[in-house]
Amino acid sequence: MNFFKRAGRVFRTLPRLRFWRPFAVQLDWGHDNVVAFKGRLIATVRLYGSGNRIELPETSSFVGHITVRGRGNRVLIGENCRIAGELMIKGSNQTISIGEGTTFESVYIVCLERCDVTIGRWCMFSRGIEMRTSDAHSLIRRRDGRRLNLAAPVVIGDHVWVGVGALISKGTVIPDDCVVGAKSFVNKAFSETSTLLAGTPATVVKRGITWNRGRKRRFSNDEMKAWRVEEPVTHDQA
Numbered sequence: 001m002n003f004f005k006r007a008g009r010v011f012r013t014l015p016r017l018r019f020w021r022p023f024a025v026q027l028d029w030g031h032d033n034v035v036a037f038k039g040r041l042i043a044t045v046r047l048y049g050s051g052n053r054i055e056l057p058e059t060s061s062f063v064g065h066i067t068v069r070g071r072g073n074r075v076l077i078g079e080n081c082r083i084a085g086e087l088m089i090k091g092s093n094q095t096i097s098i099g100e101g102t103t104f105e106s107v108y109i110v111c112l113e114r115c116d117v118t119i120g121r122w123c124m125f126s127r128g129i130e131m132r133t134s135d136a137h138s139l140i141r142r143r144d145g146r147r148l149n150l151a152a153p154v155v156i157g158d159h160v161w162v163g164v165g166a167l168i169s170k171g172t173v174i175p176d177d178c179v180v181g182a183k184s185f186v187n188k189a190f191s192e193t194s195t196l197l198a199g200t201p202a203t204v205v206k207r208g209i210t211w212n213r214g215r216k217r218r219f220s221n222d223e224m225k226a227w228r229v230e231e232p233v234t235h236d237q238a
């Protein structure tokens with residue numbers, strides 16, 4: 001092979017680079033991928049495959065890494081979000097969506113096996129949180145070779161607080177206004193709003209609760225339902 005052919009082959013394997021302000025680099029090995037970043041971004045974004053879409057509106061920020069591998073996947077981030085962490089999608093036609101006003105101190109979201117991750121509005125996620133739609137490998141029953149740990153979507157409602165180090169596993173549903181205790185392993189579809197879920201595996205440990213980003217002895221009725229009012233949240237440090 002002559003030099004020019006070899007150089008051409010090497011050149012074709014290089015990603016298309018794009019730089020975003022203030023400090024982000026997008027590496028695109030695919031085609032027809034749409035990246036619409038208007039917000040603050042300190043990140044690496046890696047795209048493999050085609051027809052994928054990533055959106056970050058002007059009022060939101062993202063610090064970390066985004067990797068999308070496959071076709072027709074979407075990462076949709078709402079207004080007034082503050083996200084630090086790593087988002088990864090592998091597969092086709094999957095969506096990670098994060099509702100407005102939701103904040104993450106550090107999160108690793110893995111979206112695999114055609115399952116979506118849907119997160120509501122005004123949620124607060126602490127540090128060291130992992131959320132996954134799949135175990136990534138198979139747990140198999142010896143008797144008939146059947147896979148036991150099937151993938152499933154993750155759905156988190158509005159105004160959910162997730163404590164430090166929680167693992168939100170495949171098939172989890174957390175209704176509106178719930179709290180997840182620190183280091184909990186959540187792996188079920190819960191249906192009752194305003195509950196405290198905690199433990200490994202997480203169960204309902206308190207009912208009739210709510211939460212607030214502030215700290216004081218007593219909250220008024222208005223303060224307890226203020227999250228339902230559609231106003232931008234203030235981002236106190238979690």
Ligand SMILES: CC(C)(COP(=O)(O)OP(=O)(O)OC[C@H]1O[C@@H](n2cnc3c(N)ncnc32)[C@H](O)[C@@H]1OP(=O)(O)O)[C@@H](O)C(=O)NCCC(=O)NCCS
Pocket residue numbers: 124125126127162163164179180181182183184196198199200205206238
């Ligand atoms: C969830 C939380 C807020 C509950 O606080 P609390 O109301 O004072 O909880 P209590 O101590 O009354 O606990 C109630 C029950 O739940 C259990 N529980 C509480 N948190 C738990 C957790 N993380 N894992 C397992 N069980 C837990 C308690 O052991 C207790 O069980 P018991 O009644 O059998 O003794 C707190 O435990 C927690 O996990 N906070 C996370 C804080 C955090 O991550 N902050 C980071 C900033 S975003």
